[in-house]
Amino acid sequence: MLDNCGRNINYLRISVTDRCNLRCIYCMPNKGIKFMPESNLLKLDEIHRIVKLTSELGISKIRITGGEPLVREGIVDLIKDIKSLPNINEVCITTNGILLAQHLTSLIKAGLDRVNISLDTLKEDVYSNITRGGDLKSVINSLNFAVDNGLKVKINTVIMEGFNSNEIMDFVAITENNPIDVRFIELMPIGEGKNFKSISTQQLKDIISKNSSLTTCDSITNHEGPASYFKTEKGIGKIGFISAMSHSFCENCNRIRLTSEGFLKQCLHWNSGTDLRSLIRNDITDAELKEVIKRDIFNKPIRHKFNDNDNNSDNRLMYQIGG
Ligand code: SAM
Ligand code: SF4
Secondary structure: OOOOOOOOOOOOEEEEEOOOOOOOOOOOOOOOOOOOHHHOOOHHHHHHHHHHHHHOOOOOOEEEOOOHHHHOOOHHHHHHHHHOOOOOEEEEEEOOOOOOHHHHHHHHOOEEEEEEEEEOOHHHHHHHHOOOOOOOOHHHHHHHHHOOOEEEEEEEEEOOOOOOOOOOOOOOOOHHHHEEEEEEEOOOHHHHHHHEEEOOHHHHHHHHHHEEEEOOOOOHOOOOOOEEEEEEOOOOOOOOEOOOOOOOOOOHHEEEEOOOEEEEEOOOOOOOOOEEHHHHHHHOOOOHHHHHHHHHHHHOOOOOOOOOOOOOOOOOOOOOOOO
């Protein structure tokens, strides 16, 4: 359906848990994390109910995220149930990839269309450092397994000065040797992200252009979503830049978000939206719930304000929202 600015909102991102098997330095604090009680997490049938209603309002693409979505029990069945809804065309997952290989066959059988794997370094010691103990080999194994099984794969990479900024061309090389898109995501000043220095899209493009020629692919992509895509001369996969900070992509935004405790978020930045869990647990009817969701989609804010200080920004952290 169209929102009040005429944007076609057809994409719902669902965080299915705030738990994670890693502790990436820019996402989660090392200690003192207060995970929400299990009873506050939306149950899988509650998620399914919300997806069904949003799909009747024009949502056709679903992304499952977290925390780490693959630590949530029953995730494969949820994906299968969502994919079998008549208006849902595409179900994707964003994962750190640690547990992906062991679930991949069932996920493909359940109808998973695409996978985005978050991977910020190709060096084992740096990976362990950034993720506070993660094992790079499991992720590479998952990545290869996904490609070998014909799944469409994107790598999401956050480049931070002093950590992985010397690996930019190694990620570019992945797109030259594999049918994999690599997307460089600008670090957002949310929670722990405030403690690190991001490399901007322009800086990345300058570094890559010194070594390879970059050609835009935007004329051949449908330009939905926040990334702008390029290729090098030898590129099989594409190089995407997600520049939330330096270039707002709000005018093309097509998404809403559901947090793991059931808050329907209209925008990544703003705290506006509705606590759907309370409504569901107080016996709201499908027709009433659909009206609430419709109102929230229609009233989606025009743009984020990450670059301003204001009182309406969300205090939720990235692992609670799902990215
Ligand atoms: N655990 C899964 C994963 O890592 O792919 C899914 C959830 S994670 C919150 C989703 C994405 O958010 C990851 O690609 C991660 O790099 C990104 N992310 C986390 N904190 C961020 C920040 N402050 N700025 C930009 N991206 C961030
Ligand atoms: Fe976990 Fe993903 Fe956050 Fe890393 S980025 S701590 S894998 S939720």
